[in-house]
Amino acid sequence: MRHEYLERTQWRSLDELVAIQTGALRRLVRHAYAHVPFYRQRFRQADITEADIKSPEDLRKLPVLTREDARERASDRESVAYPFPTVRKNTGGTTGQPLLFGYDNDSEYWRQAIKLRGYGWAGYHPGDRALYFWGSPTPPGFDFSKARAKVLLDRFMRRETYVPCTVMTEADLRHVVRLLKRNTPKVVVCYTQAAAELARFINRNQLRGWGTIPVLCGAERLFPADRAELERAFGPAVFETYGCREVMLIASECEAHEGLHVSMENILVEIVVTDPDGRERPAREGETGEVVITDLHNLGMPFIRYKNGDLAVAGPADRCPCGRHLSRIAKVEGRAADLLKGADGSFVSGVAFHVLFTGLANAARQFQVVQHRDRSVTLRIVPGDGLDDTSLESIRRGCSQLLKELPVRIETTPEIPLTKEGKRRTVIVEA
Numbered sequence: 001m002r003h004e005y006l007e008r009t010q011w012r013s014l015d016e017l018v019a020i021q022t023g024a025l026r027r028l029v030r031h032a033y034a035h036v037p038f039y040r041q042r043f044r045q046a047d048i049t050e051a052d053i054k055s056p057e058d059l060r061k062l063p064v065l066t067r068e069d070a071r072e073r074a075s076d077r078e079s080v081a082y083p084f085p086t087v088r089k090n091t092g093g094t095t096g097q098p099l100l101f102g103y104d105n106d107s108e109y110w111r112q113a114i115k116l117r118g119y120g121w122a123g124y125h126p127g128d129r130a131l132y133f134w135g136s137p138t139p140p141g142f143d144f145s146k147a148r149a150k151v152l153l154d155r156f157m158r159r160e161t162y163v164p165c166t167v168m169t170e171a172d173l174r175h176v177v178r179l180l181k182r183n184t185p186k187v188v189v190c191y192t193q194a195a196a197e198l199a200r201f202i203n204r205n206q207l208r209g210w211g212t213i214p215v216l217c218g219a220e221r222l223f224p225a226d227r228a229e230l231e232r233a234f235g236p237a238v239f240e241t242y243g244c245r246e247v248m249l250i251a252s253e254c255e256a257h258e259g260l261h262v263s264m265e266n267i268l269v270e271i272v273v274t275d276p277d278g279r280e281r282p283a284r285e286g287e288t289g290e291v292v293i294t295d296l297h298n299l300g301m302p303f304i305r306y307k308n309g310d311l312a313v314a315g316p317a318d319r320c321p322c323g324r325h326l327s328r329i330a331k332v333e334g335r336a337a338d339l340l341k342g343a344d345g346s347f348v349s350g351v352a353f354h355v356l357f358t359g360l361a362n363a364a365r366q367f368q369v370v371q372h373r374d375r376s377v378t379l380r381i382v383p384g385d386g387l388d389d390t391s392l393e394s395i396r397r398g399c400s401q402l403l404k405e406l407p408v409r410i411e412t413t414p415e416i417p418l419t420k421e422g423k424r425r426t427v428i429v430e431a
């Protein structure tokens with residue numbers, strides 16, 4: 001079983017883990033070169049063959065696969081020999097056009113096993129009583145082994161509670177608190193922003209009536225202020241996970257809470273910085289770069305050096321205090337698309353607003369920054385108890401520091417709705 005294998009490999013030395021990655025990478029590259037028209041062409045254009053990729057470093061000889069390439073050349077990226085893509089999906093349409101992609105059965109088993117291990121670090125085990133506070137009404141499926149599927153499924157259905165977090169009125173939030181008190185789940189699995197909202201509601205109304213419940217956050221970035229709210233509402237066991245629909249779980253936080261461990265046995269992650277001369281290089285520790293992923297076990301429709309549009313901070317190279325050598329991402333910064341353009345053409349990361357509002361949590365419970373096509377900015381805030389002329393002035397001053405001379409309009413609003421997928425977008429750049 002892959003899960004048992006992963007339970008063992010997580011304790012291997014870095015050299016052994018890199019050897020495992022290298023083996024899987026060479027197999028993937030051999031297959032892609034021989035049987036995937038898009039990659040055969042790519043190799044030829046780069047004037048290399050499969051034999052030139054012997055190690056993860058050698059991958060840099062290939063250009064990155066952009067989202068646009070992946071979308072436009074979808075049929076060429078399918079394998080023409082076994083294994084074929086058997087699972088087909090597309091990315092959600094919150095930004096831009098959806099991307100169609102596929103993967104084979106073996107890749108699906110790896111994805112499930114990686115998820116089980118990552119969730120296990122937060123103390124979640126299949127069969128545990130879990131509350132899913134999730135964006136879609138369909139459960140984020142675990143793979144049930146075929147023979148015992150029915151039995152397991154029944155047990156799961158009794159033990160797992162799903163609450164869609166897409167619509168959240170005060171009555172809905174109270175309902176979730178009642179469920180938490182009645183069922184006391186062993187773990188809460190949630191969309192980050194929706195759970196942070198729930199935590200703020202619990203803290204504001206002093207509704208916490210339970211000990212520590214581990215919280216597994218996914219689908220969105222976890223900001224320090226939100227983590228603090230979650231820790232107040234559920235205890236210190238808050239775990240961030242990072243993934244994307246195309247490859248599922250990429251990295252997850254361990255019990256040491258010092259960054260996110262990359263699922264090295266299934267995914268090869270590069271964090272890439274482009275220097276002013278246009279040359280690419282790996283990010284140094286603590287440096288922000290673009291996330292580039294290679295999905296090691298998807299031969300059916302390979303993703304090799306795929307730039308998924310996220311930014312992340314490279315983690316420390318040394319061993320984590322938990323004892324694992326699996327490499328680490330220090331922080332996930334979110335989508336590269338969430339960059340505002342300043343008046344002088346410079347870019348302002350949406351993350352800067354989170355830093356600004358962390359210090360003003362009393363004044364603004366939530367915020368959303370919208371940059372319009374003429375580059376002017378509307379800042380929406382949900383006022384908190386502490387919103388007064390002084391704090392409003394601080395917000396105004398902070399914004400003008402970030403955005404230089406761009407015109408900013410501040411609006412207050414009773415709530416900022418989530419997207420239909422249940423996500424909160426704090427930065428919207430209108431195209």
Ligand SMILES: [Zn+2]
Pocket residue numbers: 254255256257261320321322323324
């Ligand atoms: Zn660790």
